[in-house]
Amino acid sequence: xxxxxxxxxxxxxxxxxxxxxxxxxxxxxxxxxxxxxxxxxxxxxxxxxxxxxxxxxxxxxxxxxxxxxxxxxxxxxxxxxxxxxxxxxxxxxxxxxxxxxxxxxxxxxxxxxxxxxxxxxxxxxxxxxxxxxxxxxxxxxxxxxxxxxxxxxxxxxxxxxxxxxxxxxxxxxxxxxxxxxxxxxxxxxxxxxxxxxxxxxxxxxxxxxxxxxxxxxxxxxxxxxxxxxxxxxxxxxxxxxxxxxxxxxxxxxxxxxxxxxxxxxxxxxxxxxxxxxxxxxxxxxxxxxxxxx
Amino acid sequence: xxxxxxxxxxxxxxxxxxxxxxxxxxxxxxxxxxxxxxxxxxxxxxxxxxxxxxxxxxxxxxxxxxxxxxxxxxxxxxxxxxxxxxxxxxxxxxxxxxxxxxxxxxxxxxxxxxxxxxxxxxxxxxxxxxxxxxxxxxxxxxxxxxxxxxxxxxxxxxxxxxxxxxxxxxxxxxxxxxxxxxxxxxxxxxxxxxxxxxxxxxxxxxxxxxxxxxxxxxxxxxxxxxxxxxxxxxxxxxxxxxxxxxxxxxxxxxxxxxxxxxxxxxxxxxxxxxxxxxxxxx
Numbered sequence: 001x002x003x004x005x006x007x008x009x010x011x012x013x014x015x016x017x018x019x020x021x022x023x024x025x026x027x028x029x030x031x032x033x034x035x036x037x038x039x040x041x042x043x044x045x046x047x048x049x050x051x052x053x054x055x056x057x058x059x060x061x062x063x064x065x066x067x068x069x070x071x072x073x074x075x076x077x078x079x080x081x082x083x084x085x086x087x088x089x090x091x092x093x094x095x096x097x098x099x100x101x102x103x104x105x106x107x108x109x110x111x112x113x114x115x116x117x118x119x120x121x122x123x124x125x126x127x128x129x130x131x132x133x134x135x136x137x138x139x140x141x142x143x144x145x146x147x148x149x150x151x152x153x154x155x156x157x158x159x160x161x162x163x164x165x166x167x168x169x170x171x172x173x174x175x176x177x178x179x180x181x182x183x184x185x186x187x188x189x190x191x192x193x194x195x196x197x198x199x200x201x202x203x204x205x206x207x208x209x210x211x212x213x214x215x216x217x218x219x220x221x222x223x224x225x226x227x228x229x230x231x232x233x234x235x236x237x238x239x240x241x242x243x244x245x246x247x248x249x250x251x252x253x254x255x256x257x258x259x260x261x262x263x264x265x266x267x268x269x270x271x272x273x274x275x276x277x278x279x280x281x282x283x284x285x286x287x288x289x290x291x292x293x
Numbered sequence: 294x295x296x297x298x299x300x301x302x303x304x305x306x307x308x309x310x311x312x313x314x315x316x317x318x319x320x321x322x323x324x325x326x327x328x329x330x331x332x333x334x335x336x337x338x339x340x341x342x343x344x345x346x347x348x349x350x351x352x353x354x355x356x357x358x359x360x361x362x363x364x365x366x367x368x369x370x371x372x373x374x375x376x377x378x379x380x381x382x383x384x385x386x387x388x389x390x391x392x393x394x395x396x397x398x399x400x401x402x403x404x405x406x407x408x409x410x411x412x413x414x415x416x417x418x419x420x421x422x423x424x425x426x427x428x429x430x431x432x433x434x435x436x437x438x439x440x441x442x443x444x445x446x447x448x449x450x451x452x453x454x455x456x457x458x459x460x461x462x463x464x465x466x467x468x469x470x471x472x473x474x475x476x477x478x479x480x481x482x483x484x485x486x487x488x489x490x491x492x493x494x495x496x497x498x499x500x501x502x503x504x505x506x507x508x509x510x511x512x513x514x515x516x517x518x519x520x521x522x523x524x525x526x527x528x529x530x531x532x533x534x535x536x537x538x539x540x541x542x543x544x545x546x547x548x549x550x551x552x553x554x555x556x557x558x559x560x561x562x563x564x565x566x567x568x569x570x571x572x573x574x575x
Binding site for chain 1: 453
C-alpha cells in the first residue's frame with residue numbers, strides 16, 4: 001500500500017522522524033547490541049577484568065539445570081494462565097453474546113480489571129491468600145486445607161496463575177465478544193433449523209468460526225504471561241519458594257540486578273529477544289494481520 | 294437470539310453475575326480492608342462490611358505514606374505516576390504522529406531503513422533488555438528523574454503503525470486540493486491530518502495512559518530515591534518483608550488509590566478504550 005501523491009523532496013521528513021529514531025537508537029538498538037556483546041563476555045566477581053568467551057555463557061545456560069527448570073516453569077505458567085483466562089473469557093463472552101438485554105452493562109462490569117496494574121493485582125491476591133491474615137487462606141484452613149504459598153511451591157504457582165489470569169480475562173472477553181458478534185446470524189439460524197441445539201451449534205459452527213480470534217488470543221496471552229507478569233511474580237512470590245515460580249523474565253532481573261552476573265543475564269536477555277521475535281513473527285504470519293509496507 | 298429458552302437465559306445471567314462477582318471480589322475485600330483498622334485485619338476473618346476508618350486511612354496514606362518503608366507520601370507517588378503516564382502517552386503520540394506522517398507523505402532516501410528501525414522496537418520490550426538499558430540511562434545521568442522514567446519508554450512501533458495505517462486511508466484528493474491551495478507539508482499536517490486523526494489520538498491516549506500508569510519494572514530500577522517512586526511500584530515497598538510490620542489498612546488504601554485513575558479512564562471512555570485496544574493489535 002503506497003500513497004500516489006507526495007510532497008516535494010525536502011529535508012523536512014528527516015526532521016520529523018529524527019526524534020523517534022534517536023530514542024530508538026539510544027534506548028533500543030544500543031542496549032540490545034550491548035546485550036549481544038555482553039552475552040559473549042565473562043566478568044570476574046569484582047568487575048575488574050572481563051574475558052571474551054564466545055558462546056560459553058549460552059553453553060553454560062543450556063547445561064544449567066536451574067535455567068532449564070526456569071524454562072519449564074515459564075512454559076507451565078504461561079500455559080496455565082492462557083488456558084484459564086481464555087476458558088473463563090470464552091464462557092462469559094458466549095453467555096453475554098446470548099443475552100439481548102443488559103449486554104452493555106455486563107461488558108462495562110467485565111472490562112475494568114484490564115486497567116489494574118499487574119503489580120497491584122499481585123497485591124490484591126497476596127492479601128486474599130496471605131497465610132496468616134488472608135480471608136481465603138482462613139476459610140481454606142477451616143475446611144482443613146493448610147494454605148501456605150510462602151512454603152509450598154505448588155500453591156505459590158497456583159496463586160500467581162490465578163492473579164495473572166484474573167487480570168487478563170477482560171481483555172480476552174472483549175476480543176471473544178467482538179469475534180462472536182461478527183459471526184453471521186444466518187449461519188446459526190440455519191443450524192438451529194436443522195435441529196442443532198445450543199451446545200452442538202457452539203462446537204460445530206461458532207467455535208470453528210471463532211478460531212482466528214482464539215489463535216490470535218493464544219499468542220497474545222503467551223506474550224503476556226512471558227513478559228508482562230513480572231509485577232505479579234515480584235509482588236507475590238519473588239520467584240520463590242525455592243525458585244518454583246521463577247519465570248524467565250524474573251530470572252534475567254534476579255541474575256542481572258540482584259546476582260550481578262552481567263554476562264549470564266545478558267545471554268538470557270538475548271534468548272528472550274529470540275523468543276519475542278519468533279512470537280512476533282508467528283503473530284504476523286498466521287493471523288493475517290500483516291504489516292504492509 | 295435464535296430461539297427462546299427462558300431457562301438458559303436465566304442461567305446465562307446467573308453465570309455472568311457470578312463471573313462479575315468473582316472478578317470484583319478481590320477489589321471489594323481490598324476496599325473493606327482500606328476502611329478497617331489493623332486489629333480487624335490481623336484477626337481473620339475480616340468482616341465483609343466496610344469499617345469506619347475510611348477517612349483516617351486514606352488521609353494517612355496520602356499525607357504520610359508508610360513511614361518505616363519508604364516514607365514517600367502517596368500523594369507524591371500519585372503525582373509521579375500522573376507525570377509518567379501523561380509524558381509517556383503524549384510523548385508516544387507526538388513522535389509517532391510525526392514519524393508516521395514523514396513515512397507516509399514523503400519519498401526520501403533511507404525511508405525503508407527508518408521504517409524497519411522503528412519496527413524493531415516492537416520486538417524489544419523493556420523486560421528483555423533491562424540490564425543494558427539501565428546502564429545507558431545511568432551513564433546519561435537520568436536515574437531518579439522524570440526524563441529517565443519516561444523517555445526510554447516513549448519510542449513505540451505500535452503507535453507509529455496505527456497512525457501510518459490511518460494516514461493511508463486519508464483520500465489523496467485532500468492532499469491534492471491542499472497543494473493546489475498552496476499549503477505546505479506542515480500546514481497540511483496541522484490543518485487536515487491532525488483534525489482527522491482526533492478519534493485515533495484519543496483512543497490511543499486511553500491505552501497509552503494505562504500502559505504508562507501501570508509500569509512497574511522500569512520505575513523499580515530507575516528510582517532509588519523515594520521521592521521519585523510511582524504508586525504502582527511504591528506500594529510493593531510498603532509491604533514489609535516479614536509482613537508482620539505491614540500497615541495493611543494504609544497499604545490497601547494505597548492499592549485502591551493506585552487503581553482508581555486507570556479504571557476510571559477505562560470505564561469513562563469505554564468506547565475509545567475498546568477502539569484503541571482493537572486497533573493497537575492490528
